[in-house]
Amino acid sequence: MKVAFTIILGIVIIIFQSSAVRFLEILGYVPDLRLIFVVYVALRSGSIAGMSAGFWTGFVFDVYSYENLGSSTLAGTVVGYLSGLANIHVIEMDRYSKVFLLSLAFLLHDSIYVLFLQSLQVSFVEYLTEHTLGAGIYTVIIGAMFIFIWEWKDQANESR
Amino acid sequence: MTRLGDSGKYNFHQMMISSVLYPAQVMINVATRYKDLKNENQYLLQENAKLRLMNDLRIQETMENRRLRNFLRFPANPNYSVRLAQVVARDPNRVNSSVIINLGLKDSVVSGMPVFTPRGLVGRLSMVMNNHSHVQLLYDFGSKVSVMENRSRTIGILESLNARDLSFRFPAHAEVFVGDTIVTSGLGGVFPKGVSVGIVENILEDEVKVLLKARVKLFQNPHYIEEIFVLYKENDQIYYGDLP
Numbered sequence: 001m002k003v004a005f006t007i008i009l010g011i012v013i014i015i016f017q018s019s020a021v022r023f024l025e026i027l028g029y030v031p032d033l034r035l036i037f038v039v040y041v042a043l044r045s046g047s048i049a050g051m052s053a054g055f056w057t058g059f060v061f062d063v064y065s066y067e068n069l070g071s072s073t074l075a076g077t078v079v080g081y082l083s084g085l086a087n088i089h090v091i092e093m094d095r096y097s098k099v100f101l102l103s104l105a106f107l108l109h110d111s112i113y114v115l116f117l118q119s120l121q122v123s124f125v126e127y128l129t130e131h132t133l134g135a136g137i138y139t140v141i142i143g144a145m146f147i148f149i150w151e152w153k154d155q156a157n158e159s160r
Numbered sequence: 161m162t163r164l165g166d167s168g169k170y171n172f173h174q175m176m177i178s179s180v181l182y183p184a185q186v187m188i189n190v191a192t193r194y195k196d197l198k199n200e201n202q203y204l205l206q207e208n209a210k211l212r213l214m215n216d217l218r219i220q221e222t223m224e225n226r227r228l229r230n231f232l233r234f235p236a237n238p239n240y241s242v243r244l245a246q247v248v249a250r251d252p253n254r255v256n257s258s259v260i261i262n263l264g265l266k267d268s269v270v271s272g273m274p275v276f277t278p279r280g281l282v283g284r285l286s287m288v289m290n291n292h293s294h295v296q297l298l299y300d301f302g303s304k305v306s307v308m309e310n311r312s313r314t315i316g317i318l319e320s321l322n323a324r325d326l327s328f329r330f331p332a333h334a335e336v337f338v339g340d341t342i343v344t345s346g347l348g349g350v351f352p353k354g355v356s357v358g359i360v361e362n363i364l365e366d367e368v369k370v371l372l373k374a375r376v377k378l379f380q381n382p383h384y385i386e387e388i389f390v391l392y393k394e395n396d397q398i399y400y401g402d403l404p
Contacts, residue, residue, distance in 0.1 A: 017252040028383070034252065064251035064258050064294075072253055113254060117301060117323075127322060131254055 006041060010053060013037045014060050029134035032106065034061065036143040038080045039105050040150075043098060047084025054080030071116035075109045082108070095151045102143045106136045202387075205278065206244050209389040212278045213242065213355065216343065220354030240352065242389040243267065245275075248292065255323040256383060257300035258283075263390055264291040272350055274391040280356040280379030281305075281344060282388055297382040298357075299323055306347040307357055309340045318342065318357065321375065326358065328374040338362055342376055352393060 013033050021030045034057045042050025054076030061072040083105050087093055093101065110132040114124060245261035263269050265288055273285045275295050283303065286296035296303055298318065305318040307328060316330035330336055340360045346353025358378040365373070 014252070018249040021252070022250070022383070032254075061251075061253050064249075064260075065253055065255070110254065117255065130322060130324065135254065 002045075006045075006049075006053070010037060010057055014057060017061075018064070026138060027134065029138050031139040031142045032109075032135060033139075033142070034076070035079070035106055035109055035139060036102065036146060038076055039083045039098075039102050039143070040146070042080050042083035043087045043093070043101075045084070046087075047081045050080030050084035051077050052080070054078070071113050074116070075112040078112055079105045079109045095147055098147045099140060099144045102147070103136065103140050106139055107132070110136070202244055205387060206242065206389070209244075209276070209278045210242055213240075213276070213391070216354045216356055217352070220343070241392045243269075243392065245293075245388055245390055247386055247388060251297075255299070255301070257297055257302075257323070258286070259295045259297065259382070259385065259388075261293050261295055261388060261390070262291070264289050264293055266291055268392070269293060269390055270394060273393060274351045274355070275388050276355060276391065277380045277385060277388055280358065281351065282380055282382055282385060284350060285390065295388070298326060298378065299382055305351065305357075306345045307342050308345040309334070309336045309360070310343050311340055312336060315345050315347065318376065321373075325361075326376040326378060327364070328360065328376045329371050330374065332370055332372045334372075336360060336363070336372070336374055352391070 017033050021033065024030055038050060038054045038057060041053040055073055058073035058076030061076075062069055065072065083101060086101060107128075110128060111124075114127050114132075117127075243263065245263045247259045248262050249260040250256060251258045261275075269285060269288055271285050271288050275282045275284055281298065283295050283297040283300070285293050287294035298305065299320050301320045301323070303318075303320060306315065307318040308315045309328075309330070312335050314330050314334035314336055316328050316334075318326055318328050321327040328336075328342055338360050342357040342360065344351040344353060344355045344357060356379050358376040361375045361377045363372055363374050
């Protein structure tokens with residue numbers, strides 16, 4: 001049931017990210033809902049599940065790419081795995097740590113992604129400041145809202 | 161109580177009802193007219209795109225005529241047909257390199273056909289399926305288009321600079337200035353000559369000293385396209401039949 005829900009959620013996010021996410025656009029930046037999903041799965045179900053979520057969503061995203069085929073798959077897989085690993089083995093996370101982890105995941109994802117961008121005519125740092133920063137801040141804000149709601153819901157369930 | 165006018169035509173409750181109902185009436189009116197408006201809009205967009213393209217081609221013809229007025233005849237530009245397509249999905253990655261449109265093999269489109277809007281060039285069809293196709297946008301790192309500056313006729317290559325901006329590489333001795341217009345050169349056989357592409361924003365130094373690089377702002381930002389036109393023109397340089 002849980003796996004089925006996660007798969008359906010992943011499909012919905014992919015469809016939304018590829019067709020309707022522009023309605024959330026601010027200053028030319030859109031949130032990366034897929035990354036929030038991958039980190040959510042990793043934190044919820046561990047590194048193997050996070051890695052699978054990162055792999056499959058990245059695999060679908062790569063269908064749209066021409067030059068950098070495989071970069072989203074690799075970036076998503078690594079981020080999903082490490083997010084799950086950090087949650088289980090490194091630190092017991094509170095909500096703020098999860099938001100911080102999401103920020104790191106975003107940075108790591110884009111760092112891996114940009115390494116595969118052939119023909120990029122600007123420097124790595126310039127790319128990150130121009131592309132990653134805006135989208136990253138937006139994604140972390142959306143992700144933080146989601147994490148706070150999720151924690152609040154969990155606390156409400158525990159207190160019953 | 162508000163009473164409007166001495167004629168007694170409107171009183172408070174009539175005004176209230178009218179005010180409350182008005183938005184709903186507008187909505188219903190819009191909803192009922194939506195289909196007609198959509199058809200009309202599509203027709204006008206198609207007409208507009210075709211006229212824009214014809215205008216671009218006519219401008220080039222005029223310039224061509226001026227330069228080569230000693231000649232009596234030129235081959236006329238073929239009258240390509242265009243077809244409207246809806247953008248149904250976009251590349252969800254950070255680098256927005258493609259969109260998907262609702263035309264496919266069943267609509268007789270083939271890979272390589274140019275795609276544009278009334279504002280300017282968008283890209284070309286890169287992958288054609290039965291009922292939908294992928295459009296490779298100019299922002300894609302793999303996209304290299306032969307373009308020229310419209311005033312000085314300087315020919316160069318248009319390619320993605322950083323997935324948000326495009327660069328126009330041209331010879332360092334050429335006179336290209338900020339504000340110049342970039343159009344397709346027609347070289348390469350994919351895009352017809354003279355389709356509007358963008359405007360030069362600033363000139364940058366290139367790593368290769370014999371070239372300069374200009375940052376180009378596209379007339380049509382591919383991030384905001386909802387409808388596009390496919391130009392029914394096959395690549396001139398590709399032989400599609402069996403080799404003898």
